[in-house]
Amino acid sequence: AGPFIILLGLLIFVHELGHFLVAKYFGVRVEVFSLGFGKKILKYKKGDTVYCISIIPLGGYVKMYGDDPTTEIPEEEKKYSFLHQPVWPRIAIVLAGPLMNLFFAFILFASVAFLGEKKPAPVIGDVPPQSQAFQAGFRPGDTILQINDIKVKTWMDVEKFIQSHASQKLTFLVQREDRQLTLTATPRWNQTFSPLHLDSKVGQIQGLSFLSKAPFVGVSNPQSPAAQFGFPTLSSILSINNKKILYFRDIHPSLETASFPLSFKIKKVQLENPNTPIKSVTIPQLQKDPNKNLFDQLGLEPSDLFILRPKKGSPAEKAGLQAGDKIVSINNKKMSRWQEISETVRHYKEGQPPLTFTVIRDGKIKNLKVTPKLSEVNKMNGQFEKRYLVGILPAISQVPGPMVLVRETNPLKALGQGFMASAQWTGSIAISFYKLITNQVSAKNLGGIISIGRVAGESFAIGLSPFLKMMAIISINLFLLNLLPIPVLDGGHLLFFSIEAFRGTPVSLRKMEIAQQIGLFILLFLMVFSIFNDITNHFLSRW
Numbered sequence: 001a002g003p004f005i006i007l008l009g010l011l012i013f014v015h016e017l018g019h020f021l022v023a024k025y026f027g028v029r030v031e032v033f034s035l036g037f038g039k040k041i042l043k044y045k046k047g048d049t050v051y052c053i054s055i056i057p058l059g060g061y062v063k064m065y066g067d068d069p070t071t072e073i074p075e076e077e078k079k080y081s082f083l084h085q086p087v088w089p090r091i092a093i094v095l096a097g098p099l100m101n102l103f104f105a106f107i108l109f110a111s112v113a114f115l116g117e118k119k120p121a122p123v124i125g126d127v128p129p130q131s132q133a134f135q136a137g138f139r140p141g142d143t144i145l146q147i148n149d150i151k152v153k154t155w156m157d158v159e160k161f162i163q164s165h166a167s168q169k170l171t172f173l174v175q176r177e178d179r180q181l182t183l184t185a186t187p188r189w190n191q192t193f194s195p196l197h198l199d200s201k202v203g204q205i206q207g208l209s210f211l212s213k214a215p216f217v218g219v220s221n222p223q224s225p226a227a228q229f230g231f232p233t234l235s236s237i238l239s240i241n242n243k244k245i246l247y248f249r250d251i252h253p254s255l256e257t258a259s260f261p262l263s264f265k266i267k268k269v270q271l272e273n274p275n276t277p278i279k280s281v282t283i284p285q286l287q288k289d290p291n292k293n294l295f296d297q298l299g300l301e302p303s304d305l306f307i308l309r310p311k312k313g314s315p316a317e318k319a320g321l322q323a324g325d326k327i328v329s330i331n332n333k334k335m336s337r338w339q340e341i342s343e344t345v346r347h348y349k350e351g352q353p354p355l356t357f358t359v360i361r362d363g364k365i366k367n368l369k370v371t372p373k374l375s376e377v378n379k380m381n382g383q384f385e386k387r388y389l390v391g392i393l394p395a396i397s398q399v400p401g402p403m404v405l406v407r408e409t410n411p412l413k414a415l416g417q418g419f420m421a422s423a424q425w426t427g428s429i430a431i432s433f434y435k436l437i438t439n440q441v442s443a444k445n446l447g448g449i450i451s452i453g454r455v456a457g458e459s460f461a462i463g464l465s466p467f468l469k470m471m472a473i474i475s476i477n478l479f480l481l482n483l484l485p486i487p488v489l490d491g492g493h494l495l496f497f498s499i500e501a502f503r504g505t506p507v508s509l510r511k512m513e514i515a516q517q518i519g520l521f522i523l524l525f526l527m528v529f530s531i532f533n534d535i536t537n538h539f540l541s542r543w
Helices: 002-025 075-080 087-115 155-163 248-257 315-319 338-346 411-437 449-462 464-483 490-503 509-538
Strands: 030-046 049-064 117-120 143-147 170-176 179-185 188-191 201-204 211-213 216-218 234-240 262-268 278-283 307-310 326-330 355-361 364-370 373-378 384-389 392-394 398-400 403-406
Touching (some): 002 030, 002 049, 002 449, 087 117, 087 411, 087 490, 117 155, 117 464, 143 155, 155 201, 211 248, 216 248, 234 248, 315 364, 326 338, 338 384, 411 464, 449 509, 464 490
Antiparallel strands (some): 030 049, 117 403, 143 170, 170 179, 188 201, 211 398, 216 234, 234 262, 262 278, 326 355, 355 364
16 A cells, blocks of 8 residues: 555645746745545645645645635735736646656656666577567577667567567677677568557567566376476476576576486466465486486476466356366367467357367376357557357466666766656657547546556555556646546646637636536546456456
8 A cells, every 4th residue: 555655645736736837936825735526634724725634545736725616705805816827827827736746757767777777688588489580680688789780678679669660670689608709680560569659650570579488397297207206287396496587488408408316496386375485306316318318207298278277257267277287189189288288278169069178187088078158368568359269277377588787877868868768658648648538448447546556456466666656657648638628637627728718708607517517527537447358357357
């Protein structure tokens, strides 16, 4: 709760401070400055203003003298009244709140640049054979130093450059162990699924990523050496003979160069309890089979076909599938990778017989009949689609490569980076708003107070810079949200005052009352809808 209160409290305070300062500048009397709504739990009066904290922490307000058009204001007091100010000062007072959120985001982004932020280094992860990246000569562990003679510091630099240079031949300077190589590749046009991008297509080099497969292994044969010496069904290998294992691709070469006895440090892979204790497993000796690699001889297997967990209440759980089951075949068709399992289930048709899942459990073959259920799935582009699912999670995980601390020690340059980040995020979030309004992104992606609380806690747990960055992003969201021309929001007031400035007379009280009621209904609907989305996405199981 602490990070959430800090984040929301600061954003509300900054927003209301904008209204307050500009109102005071124009001589408007501010009666109340409140963080929160409802009953006041703490209050302090200084001059004309009561400063208070109220019981409902979902916003705040600045109560100005003369902001109610139905109240009679004495002639001598009109100079202190909000509604008796000329239209341009009123516009400035209303606009000051959202603009303070934008300014605060700029300060936060500049602070992040100055403090430093850990970002993925430009180090290549797994490169699938036959991929465009592999054919161009890229290999796992390569560090990209330059693209077209332009230095890159992070993976984001690499990604941005590639995305903006589709169909253009690029030259990469790459560090591989103790030598430098020059490689060339031409990014191909590819569909982008980000709601933050207006362009539907960007450049991509297929197979080039900073992610690598985690060192998860499975054991399906209880008679295998691995099982006999203490390997559980699913485990993550942390080290072999004290040599650290970061990725799955490290396991085979480490085994082939290791000598007996083999000493493993492993952790059991469990979704419910990710912090399982580290376990030591020692295999004293093994007669090597010249026809088998040591990985296979030990009885270790890639975890790709193993079930991490069936989702609660899913068809898979009802049919009896369990965590640790290895899927061998579906309807007698052999499965070799998880994607084949997903595609087989997806192509199920209503009215067909149940799918027969053949699994290995504790070394025994079991056949289980599973009827996929038509479910709603959130696609990467923010839209939802109906798809047949059985509700199983694979024992597969992708992990990022090394991180690099990116820090700007020059305060002026840090301010420049803060400005650029504010501009970029404002543009990206404005695009996501546009896509939401035009239904290019489903409204089911709309998050509310629960989502804010979750991301506040998660970013705070990582560190100060991620927390400040998340606060800046939410501050820009508030800046844009408050500019929407919805009555009761700042944008609604700006709309009324802009109409008044354009035609010279204010909008009639009756029209404003109707608009305010409609605006209040829209706002309440959005709040309830976003909370419903939060509950659905974070608390209710979705397959």
